Amino acid sequence: MKLLVCIKQVPDLESRFKANAEGVWYNEADLAFRMNEYDEYAVEQSVQLREKLGEGTELTVLSIGPDRVVEAIKKALAMGCDTAVHVQDAAASGKDPWQIASIIAAYAKDKSFDIIFTGMQSQDRGSAQVGVTVAELLGFACTTTIVGFEYDNGTITAKRELEGGIKGIVRMKSPALVTCQLGLNIPRYPTLPNIMKAKKKEIIAIPVADLLREESLAATTSFHPPAKKGGGIVLEGDMADLVDKVIAILKDKTAVLR
Amino acid sequence: MKTLLIGEYREGKLLDSTYELLGFAAQLGAETAMLLVGSENQLPLYGGTLYLADAAACGEYNPDLHKKLIIEVVQQENPDYIVFLHSSYGWDLAPRVAVALKAAQISEVIAIQDSGFEVGCCNGKMRRSVKPATNKTVLTVQAGAFPALQPGGLPTVHKITSAGIGSLEFIGYEPAEKKDVDLAKAEVIVSAGRGVGKKDNIPVIQALAKALGGELGASRPVVDAGWVGHSHQVGTTGQNVSPKLYVACGISGAIQHLAGMKKSDFILAINKDKDAPIGEVADVLVVADVMQFVPALTAKVAR
Numbered sequence: 001m002k003l004l005v006c007i008k009q010v011p012d013l014e015s016r017f018k019a020n021a022e023g024v025w026y027n028e029a030d031l032a033f034r035m036n037e038y039d040e041y042a043v044e045q046s047v048q049l050r051e052k053l054g055e056g057t058e059l060t061v062l063s064i065g066p067d068r069v070v071e072a073i074k075k076a077l078a079m080g081c082d083t084a085v086h087v088q089d090a091a092a093s094g095k096d097p098w099q100i101a102s103i104i105a106a107y108a109k110d111k112s113f114d115i116i117f118t119g120m121q122s123q124d125r126g127s128a129q130v131g132v133t134v135a136e137l138l139g140f141a142c143t144t145t146i147v148g149f150e151y152d153n154g155t156i157t158a159k160r161e162l163e164g165g166i167k168g169i170v171r172m173k174s175p176a177l178v179t180c181q182l183g184l185n186i187p188r189y190p191t192l193p194n195i196m197k198a199k200k201k202e203i204i205a206i207p208v209a210d211l212l213r214e215e216s217l218a219a220t221t222s223f224h225p226p227a228k229k230g231g232g233i234v235l236e237g238d239m240a241d242l243v244d245k246v247i248a249i250l251k252d253k254t255a256v257l258r
Numbered sequence: 259m260k261t262l263l264i265g266e267y268r269e270g271k272l273l274d275s276t277y278e279l280l281g282f283a284a285q286l287g288a289e290t291a292m293l294l295v296g297s298e299n300q301l302p303l304y305g306g307t308l309y310l311a312d313a314a315a316c317g318e319y320n321p322d323l324h325k326k327l328i329i330e331v332v333q334q335e336n337p338d339y340i341v342f343l344h345s346s347y348g349w350d351l352a353p354r355v356a357v358a359l360k361a362a363q364i365s366e367v368i369a370i371q372d373s374g375f376e377v378g379c380c381n382g383k384m385r386r387s388v389k390p391a392t393n394k395t396v397l398t399v400q401a402g403a404f405p406a407l408q409p410g411g412l413p414t415v416h417k418i419t420s421a422g423i424g425s426l427e428f429i430g431y432e433p434a435e436k437k438d439v440d441l442a443k444a445e446v447i448v449s450a451g452r453g454v455g456k457k458d459n460i461p462v463i464q465a466l467a468k469a470l471g472g473e474l475g476a477s478r479p480v481v482d483a484g485w486v487g488h489s490h491q492v493g494t495t496g497q498n499v500s501p502k503l504y505v506a507c508g509i510s511g512a513i514q515h516l517a518g519m520k521k522s523d524f525i526l527a528i529n530k531d532k533d534a535p536i537g538e539v540a541d542v543l544v545v546a547d548v549m550q551f552v553p554a555l556t557a558k559v560a561r
Contacts, residue, residue, distance in 0.1 A: 013381045014510070014531055026380070097363070098356075121349075124380050127365040128344075132353035141425035142321075144350040157429070160319075162268070162346045163494055165434030168319055171427040183482035217362035218395075221374060222387040226538060234532065236545040243554045246526065249542055254524045256446055256470060256503045257559065 001057040005046040005081065005117040006104055006134070007039040009065055009072040010124045017225075024220040025093050026124075035072040038119025040187040042180040045149050046117045047080035047188070052151070058082050060113075064103055065092040070203065077198035078190030084201065089208035096216040097125070101133035106211040108138060113175060115156070120145050120179040131179035141172040144179040259288040262337040264328065266347050267296035268318055269431060275343050276302055277406035282341060282399050284407050285370055291335050292413070295324055305411025311418050319347070322424030325354045331418065332359065337394070344398035352398050362390035366513075368403040382513045382535040401494065402517045437489040437497070439473055446472025446503045449492055449519075450480050453508020453529060453548050457485040463507050466552050469559040470503065475519075477509045493518035508548040511536030528552065 011017075011031040020027040035043075043061065050059040061076040063069045064087040073084045087103060089095075095103075108116065116138075118131035128144070135142030147167065148159030160168040161181050190198070233249075235242055250257040263279040265272065272294070283290045291307040295316050302308065309331045316323045328351075332340060340355060342348030344366040356363035369376040374389035375397065441447055448467035450460055460474075467474045476486040478493060492499055494514040504522035509515060511527075511534055519525070520539040527540035528548050537543045544551060 011380075013383070016533055017380055017384050024386075026384070097353075097365075126379055126381070127363070128349040129353045129356070129363055129365060132350065133357055136354050136357040143426060145346055159432065160346060160350075161495055162431075165488065165491075165495055166269075167432040168346075169429040169432060170319070171429055172425055176425075182478065215391075217360070217392050218364055218388050218390045220386050221389050222385075223379075224385050224387075225383075225533075226378075226385050226535070232537060232540050232543060234537070234543045234545060236532075239546065239550060239554055242544055242546060242551065243558050246542065246544060246555060247558055250503070250524075250526070253541070254503050 001053055002111065002113045003046050003050060003057065003059040003115050003117070004108060004111070004113045005042050005059065005061050005076065006130070007043060007061060007063050007072055007076055008036040008119070008122045009033045009063065009069040010036045010122055013123050019223045023222060025223050033068055033071070035075055036119050036122050038121060038123070038180060038182060041182060041184040042117040042119050043076045043079050043081065044185045044187040045180055048185065049115070049151055050080060050082070060085060062087065062104065062107065064089050064100060064208065066090045073203055074198055075190060077201045078195045079188055080194070082201065084203040086203050086205050087208050087211060088205055092208070096218050097127045097129035097133060098217045099212065099214050101130045101137060102214040103208060103211045104130070104134045105137035106213060107206070108134070115151070115174050116140065116177040118177065118179050120181050128179070131177060135177035138175070141176040142178070143170050143172065145181045146178050147181050147184050149178065149184065259286065260335065260337040261286065261288045261290050261339045261341050262332060262335055263290055263292045264340065264342045264348070264351070265292055265294035265296065265302060266343060266345065267294060267300065267313055270297070270300070272296055272300040272302055274406065275345065275401060277408050278343060278399065278401065278404050279341055280304060280409060281404040281407040285404060288339065291337070293328060293331050295327065298415070301413055301415070303408050303410050304413050305409060306413055307416065308413035309416050309418050311420065316420055317424070317428055319428045320424045320426060321351050321354055322426065323420045323422060324351055325358060326420045326422070327418055328355050329358050332394070340394065340396045342396070342398045344400050348398045352396050356396040359394055359396070360392070361394040361396050362392045363396040364388050364390060365398050367397050367399045378513060382511060382516070383533060400513065435488050438487065439489050441473055441475055441490070441492065441497045441499045444473040444499070444501050446470045447475040447492070447499055447501045448472055448505040448507065449475030449477060449509060450486060450507050451477040451509030452479045453510070454480065455508070455549060457483070459549055460485050462549065462552055466505065466556045466559070469556045470505070472501070472503070475499070477515050478512070506536050506540070507552055509536055510534045511538070
């Protein structure tokens, strides 16, 4: 069996974001990057399947981006992926989901992967398009937003998360792609011995020009903060003072405190 | 300008969120036609053209068949925009349609702009303006971003169907977990988010809820981490609430959470990040460490 998990490196979402010089995405200076949270669940699920299947199964992790994404790749290797592909692209953030998916599909098309795992979306771009688009381009069965995954002899049974806490149960045959939702599993922390072992694992570098054949279908024209709606009060400062102010506001504006 | 709106139907019912698509089309000032895989017994109150496939034959969740149905109608209607809700149905189906048409897809539209659409990014903290470069564009619109519009009347129904089975077999639904707390009835909800730090700190939030005579709520990450049970989860995949007072403790304000609580009468948020999206809906945002501020507030309230 051959498994692939696709990951993205994203900034810490608690950061303050400023537009870059072109004004179409964030300025990367001063941002700390980490593995996209949804992808941690995808990596964990793929590693669990890799462990269950044992010998004869190979799990590859793939990431597209500048050199910094190697850190996220190393984490996935330390979590249990066997081998890695770094699609080198310093301009990845300027590509639309269609181009990103096309790059992944161009890489995967002659590799006969049985199952591909992705996060359901990235925390920064949040389009929720790449996974499904890859599956469509490869002709794979695909389901999204999974919170349950079982594999048995070529058949996947997945549980999709729907609105209101309802779940939908779906069955499909490999080759297939699933997009992983938060809460699917409990992503492991890489242990020190596994971090050391991961250093010996191979990371194959492929220049993006070898895989990119598509033009973008949509262009970002501006990156900006939301328009302030007004009305809301922001309170900062001394703790005791803050508490008194909040008590006074609650007494004045709500019937909860008298 | 013409839109093809893709309605939603689940467990034998037309979903009300379908009317948000009509609200979107009205703001866009576009002609509409609608496609629904549903039932003749659950027609939308909409006096336009409805392409109706029978969910009993085509499945409620069968993306391969639904994609085929949509593509066939797109060829007849030739719309400029094919519009879905950004929901578990829409974000699953939209990219399949976009690939088949090689059309641009713009996800989670929150506003219409002069030359494109505004979407959220960076967990709802920032916005992007996006302009499609294709003739046809697939859109998913954020739930709650466009007010529902129920035009009334009955649609002119064109029945459509599609053969084949598709690559997915739908087994069935699993109902939501039983609730041990009904947040919808609570007058005060004090919710814990990831900013609370760890499970051991939950009692501190619970103490404020108790002092205010309210219930404990939680954001999704806190529930996923097992700090608080799912029945306390507020948001799209939990409960929608509108108490007299909602206190968000260490909740950054993901779209899905905001959708579930923004109708509260009064919202107090405590967050160390001044730019957290929760600030967009909060009446008061206290910029402070939750674990310092909440106990101090509880002590004053209890007195």
